[in-house]
Amino acid sequence: MTGPTRVVVVGADAAGMSSAHQALRTARRTGRELEVTVLDKGTHTSYSACGIPYWMAGDVGSGDDLVARTAGQHREAGIDLRMGVEVVSTDLEARTVTTDTGEVVEFDELVVATGAPAVVPDWALRPDGTTYDGVGTVKTLDDGAAWADRLAAAGDGAHVVIVGAGYIGVEVAEAALRQGFGVTVLTRGRGMSMLEDEMSDLVNVALCDAGAEVVLGVEVTGLVLDGDRVTGVRWDGGTREADLVVVAIGVRPATAFLEGTGIELTEGGALRPDPHGRVAEHVWSAGDCCEVRRRLDDQWVFRPLGTYANKHGRALGDSLAGGTLSFDGMVDTAITRFSVGEVHLEMARTGLSRKDAEAAGHDPVALVTEGRTASGYMPEAEPIALWVMADRTTRRLLGVQVVGGHGAGKRIDAAAAVLWAGGTVDDLAWMDLAYAPPFATAWEVLQVAARRVAERL
């Protein structure tokens, strides 16, 4: 092959731009010559979708603050970045992608980093494919801008109905409550399904304590409309008045442009790249359009999180340019909070759920332990509840979940580290975690919780 390797990256957010920059960095070391083109159908690069609820809450002044690196900064680093260009199909034999304007772009290596747009149910859409007035998702910076406008325009006493009680649902509930709106959270499950029921119940209580209405176990089937404007949501047997409706029921990989290429997609449309990001010959992928491998049970799961996109993207870019970095899976760690006035709850998880553990053939023993985030005599002490699960036979730590006040959430990291290392519940109970009165009880609560489980194995 003569001339530089033509790398075409589709998608200019976390995974795509991590790949692109790392590829260029590694290429300088390995002496490879790369020509990196990035195509993105949107208008913003490298932005924090996770930050949008905090923009809605008023913590963040503008969408620009959520942009980690602008298009200009990417171009200065030598990347041919082309925004507003949607790739609609792929020909692996010809090694070309075709854009929405019919342009054909050749590649030597293709990086699929198209992410996962929000799922919008039919009931939220007008015949022209746009959402009804007052209805929207929370994914892109354009979504964020629309919400900033809608919330600013909403009158006193406006009521926001949030459909979905996952991370985004709870974060948007915080935002709307802090902005003084009435809030209803509607979910078909019990809420926060990434937590065990004992733990997610605590989140529901906090939502109620902060003045939200929580409706569990209902599936929204439609909107109540006044012309094109929403005035309520409807489910089988009930309705709830609403001025604004946030749809936060999940995301789906944007992989339609790979149809017909023979590249295998999951039922949900996701890719399953190897630790270096390889999907097929000359095709690579990372980020929200992929599933990730959970090390604990060797299962592929769909976890569209920025941390995985960044890490896998980096390994991909390095490998593509001749390096050896790899993304060796994850242990299913996540965190968020719900913080409104006096109500402050941090919630985090790592590892398997009880259901996951049973499916993997474990004999799980799990217990909830209550304690304090700091020594009881300190003003910093706040309640914390921990769910710890271990295998009865091997004593391996299987999962930990935390719900509690200030300082509770990031405690999950120590448990995630034990899981990463394949450690036991005894490791967690006996290891050397930091103690001083403002930070922990003399027996760190994470270790008390582990000890209690260890004693029951």
Added chain:
Amino acid sequence: MTGPTRVVVVGADAAGMSSAHQALRTARRTGRELEVTVLDKGTHTSYSACGIPYWMAGDVGSGDDLVARTAGQHREAGIDLRMGVEVVSTDLEARTVTTDTGEVVEFDELVVATGAPAVVPDWALRPDGTTYDGVGTVKTLDDGAAWADRLAAAGDGAHVVIVGAGYIGVEVAEAALRQGFGVTVLTRGRGMSMLEDEMSDLVNVALCDAGAEVVLGVEVTGLVLDGDRVTGVRWDGGTREADLVVVAIGVRPATAFLEGTGIELTEGGALRPDPHGRVAEHVWSAGDCCEVRRRLDDQWVFRPLGTYANKHGRALGDSLAGGTLSFDGMVDTAITRFSVGEVHLEMARTGLSRKDAEAAGHDPVALVTEGRTASGYMPEAEPIALWVMADRTTRRLLGVQVVGGHGAGKRIDAAAAVLWAGGTVDDLAWMDLAYAPPFATAWEVLQVAARRVAERL
């Protein structure tokens, strides 16, 4: 042997009472019959010495709040607890200890849990062995009560000189500043010697920012006195006026009563029990009168911390009663903070210092990385600096230190978990730590710091 095993525990704080209670718990399981007597020369059981600075700061209302379990509660659990009884000598052959009143107490098993009283230099002492007026240490609840009285009686503008810039020195500086006093910290070193210089310098800056005077590199040689009352401290070439003087230069194991028994003590007077707490036949020990084994370099070090006392005490009690629990050393984790008004600094360490690492034959590579505790666009984001050290050849993580704002300190736990497992700097860089905008940057700063070191190996 007929009748119950007579266990005599000397010392009724963390290690002693953990041992006693665990021994009784385990004995119920193993069917052993134990008769547990605890002798303590003091007036308070199971109190948090670590909490005394916060009592001085006004966070804690009274000494009683620092007592985890009262004498009455211990007795209710079936322990024959005798306070105000000092053990002055031991006869291992006769299996007896003798008290200060000449009473001889027989034992089958002896548990040494006498802790480590504060070191008081001669210059602080009157001929009768008490400290001069306005001068004291910070170790016992009686010390705490004396300080509460002294601080309450001190007039506006009183000046507190703290001799020693370790954990207690810095915590007392916080307390005195928060109470509105002038503060000088004097130390013979560079301050906070448990941190590398790059990190301890940040603490010195914070002390100054909060209005303290910091005098490094001076060894206090005496007091300036007005009769029995202190009016200043003196060092070679200088003096500093003072209304109150806090002596916080360390502690020393209380093991004099073992003299002549043949039990080996370190130069500093400490014991080195095995993971089950065994010191010699029928003699056990745990807590501040012991050194602890650092797993990373298999060195014994003197770290009089409550967490080790609790853990080792528990293993001891269990083993004494026929169980198998063991305290398998530590990785040298510690944390504290300095928080005065707008100045809030959390500092923590785990693992080896550069000096330790070199002494152990490592080829250490260390870097300081600066970042934020939360996503840059969040109001929660505060500066954080991390020092990460790894071995050039094996890539093993060797040590991590953290200094930063709210949420910085407990980040050390994830690093401590990696050290506990014997992991590499790559494990720290790639493992699955929790991210959401209020809690971390998308690349968690601990992982950025690890990555930077990994790239330089």
